[in-house]
Amino acid sequence: MIFIFYIFLFLSIFFAFFGNIGMLRFPDVYTRLQASSKCATTSLLSLFIGLMILKGFSSISVRILVIAIFFLLTSPVASHAIGRSAYEGGILPWRRVRKKEDISEDK
Amino acid sequence: MxxxxxxxxxxxxxxxxxxxxxxxxxxxxxxxxxxxxxxxxxxxxxxxxxxxxxxxxxxxxxxxxxxxxxxxxxxxxxxxxxxRSLLPRIYLLIIYPLVLLTKVYLASFKMIIPVISGQSNPRVVHFRTRLKSELARVVLANSITLTPGTLTLDLDNDHLIVHWLDAKTIHSHYAARLIKGHFESWLKRIWM
Incomplete structure (x- = not known):
């Protein structure tokens, strides 16, 4: 039990770390939102799963399940609200621009 | 049921x-x-x-x-x-979060590559859903947002605007098939 819990804890730290790196590295609002909210979601979910496995089937794990369900409902709504307000505000999404050498000049 | x-x-x-x-x-x-x-x-x-x-x-x-x-x-x-949206098929409603969890984990492992290399190809794609009930549409939009790499920007009736981090196509039909994946068929079975 404890070993599985450690695996999930490690996964949680791993995803949180990469989420934060992505937050710093990506170029604009949308991509940063993706990196931060998504990796945070995965890390928190794996933390919840690990705690549920550690506690077994008890009253505390049922409460953790309820918290996890509410988290599943609210977290995407929050990131959707930020993304939507940015999109309605007219912020253009960043696009990768190809180098000149990559574009063929046949046309 | x-x-x-x-x-x-x-x-x-x-x-x-x-x-x-x-x-x-x-x-x-x-x-x-x-x-x-x-x-x-x-x-x-x-x-x-x-x-x-x-x-x-x-x-x-x-x-x-x-x-x-x-x-x-x-x-x-x-x-x-x-x-019809009030009485979902409960046995499927229990399976659906597990499907969602596996998708979320797979997608977040895929997400690590653009984070490390710093190379991504983000695009905004538009597509439609075939789901009828409002609740099912909201659940679809939320599960698309929850999956790493895709972010629902807007949901207007059956029209979804999605920001896709690692875009393979801009064609709406193929993009819909790649993004919605199994979610839509599962939700169709849950809420009819």
């Missing part, structure tokens, strides 16, 4: 077809709405207070009935057209 649903709604359908006095139908629908809201609230109560003592259950039933009596109009719409 199917049988109970038919039993619940068959009299309603019959009466609407025959166009008998609409008052009776409305009051029946009102009672069903109150009972459904009560049962959902009761389920929440049981999950929060993990306690099966009779006094606790009685208190929860009373409180949830009182709340349902005043707020059933907010939770369940007056139109009966939305009634």
């Amino acid at each position: 199917l049988i109970t649903r038919r039993k619940l709604f068959k009299p309603l359908q019959k009466k609407r077809k025959e166009k008998v006095k609409s008052v009776n139908v409305h009051s029946k629908w009102k009672i069903i709405r109150i009972l459904l809201t009560t049962s959902y609230l009761m389920l929440g109560w049981i999950f929060f207070t993990v306690n099966l003592a009779p006094f606790s259950l009685f208190l929860g039933l009373m409180l949830s009935f009182a709340v349902a009596f005043f707020t059933y109009d907010l939770f369940i719409e007056k139109e009966e057209a939305a009634r």
Whole structure:
């Protein structure tokens, strides 16, 4: 039990770390939102799963399940609200621009 | 599940077809709405207070009935057209989060590559869903947002605008097939 819990804890730290790196590295609002909210979601979910496995089937794990369900409902709504307000505000999404050498000049 | 649903709604359908006095139908629908809201609230109560003592259950039933009596109009719409979204197939509703979890984990492992290399190809894609019920559409949009790499920017009736981190196509049909994946078929089976 404890070993599985450690695996999930490690996964949680791993995803949180990469989420934060992505937050710093990506170029604009949308991509940063993706990196931060998504990796945070995965890390928190794996933390919840690990705690549920550690506690077994008890009253505390049922409460953790309820918290996890509410988290599943609210977290995407929050990131959707930020993304939507940015999109309605007219912020253009960043696009990768190809180098000149990559574009063929046949046309 | 199917049988109970038919039993619940068959009299309603019959009466609407025959166009008998609409008052009776409305009051029946009102009672069903109150009972459904009560049962959902009761389920929440049981999950929060993990306690099966009779006094606790009685208190929860009373409180949830009182709340349902005043707020059933907010939770369940007056139109009966939305009634199918009220009774999902529960055994599928339990499986669906597991499907979602596996998708989320797979996608977040894929997400590590653009984070490390710093190379991504983000695009905004538009597509439509075939889901009829509002609740199912909201769940679809939320599960797309929850999957790493895709972010729902807008949901207007059946039209979704999605920001895709690692875009393979801009063609709406293929993009829809890649993004929605199994979600839509699962939700179709849950909420019809």
